[in-house]
Amino acid sequence: DAGITQSPRHKVTETGTPVTLRCHQTENHRYMYWYRQDPGHGLRLIHYSYGVKDTDKGEVSDGYSVSRSKTEDFLLTLESATSSQTSVYFCAISEQGSNYGYTFGSGTRLTVV
Amino acid sequence: QQQVKQSPQSLIVQKGGISIINCAYENTAFDYFPWYQQFPGKGPALLIAIRPDVSEKKEGRFTISFNKSAKQFSLHIMDSQPGDSATYFCAASADYGQNFVFGPGTRLSVLP
Numbered sequence: 752d753a754g755i756t757q758s759p760r761h762k763v764t765e766t767g768t769p770v771t772l773r774c775h776q777t778e779n780h781r782y783m784y785w786y787r788q789d790p791g792h793g794l795r796l797i798h799y800s801y802g803v804k805d806t807d808k809g810e811v812s813d814g815y816s817v818s819r820s821k822t823e824d825f826l827l828t829l830e831s832a833t834s835s836q837t838s839v840y841f842c843a844i845s846e847q848g849s850n851y852g853y854t855f856g857s858g859t860r861l862t863v864v
Numbered sequence: 865q866q867q868v869k870q871s872p873q874s875l876i877v878q879k880g881g882i883s884i885i886n887c888a889y890e891n892t893a894f895d896y897f898p899w900y901q902q903f904p905g906k907g908p909a910l911l912i913a914i915r916p917d918v919s920e921k922k923e924g925r926f927t928i929s930f931n932k933s934a935k936q937f938s939l940h941i942m943d944s945q946p947g948d949s950a951t952y953f954c955a956a957s958a959d960y961g962q963n964f965v966f967g968p969g970t971r972l973s974v975l976p
Contacts, residue, residue, distance in 0.1 A: 793967055841907050852898045
């Protein structure tokens with residue numbers, strides 16, 4: 752997706768290991784979000800950021816942490832991965848007052864074994 | 865109160881037919897209602913959106929109908945095509961473009 756890149760696209764990791772997912776944007780948007788997508792649950796907000804070093808929790812933040820040291824990068828860390836965190840993770844960006852809502856990345860498929 | 869309900873969970877329509885997906889919300893502070901379209905292996909993409917000051921918005925074959933008093937909105941896809949086969953999410957925001965709440969999604973299959 753133009754202007755927003757997620758890495759890696761796929762990852763398999765073992766239970767108990769730390770995992771970091773990266774979201775990089777070139778749009779200079781203020782707001783960045785991490786969602787997870789699971790069948791039957793749609794998209795659920797994990798954490799979001801409204802500026803450098805300004806972050807807040809979403810509805811499913813337990814077990815996740817985030818950091819944003821630069822406008823363009825938003826990192827999602829699973830400190831100790833569990834099987835329940837197997838999911839597809841999407842990053843999104845937006846700008847306040849925008850008529851365009853979110854722009855989503857292509858997602859990271861994470862499998863915890 | 866932050867929840868957005870969406871139905872049906874899945875929908876099968878013949879080519880040329882009308883696809884209708886419904887959403888309902890409780891939070892009267894919501895002021896922006898987009899619909900997202902997601903193809904397999906891709907991120908959701910904004911399809912069409914509406915503000916509560918209008919009752920209908922049309923873009924090509926896609927129309928949002930909005931009923932403020934009933935707190936419901938729906939997506940109508942006219943002349944549905946196999947290329948429309950995707951998962952559709954409704955969403956709502958109380959911050960004009962921020963902090964969206966998403967419905968659980970509807971998987972649409974359009975048969976050729």
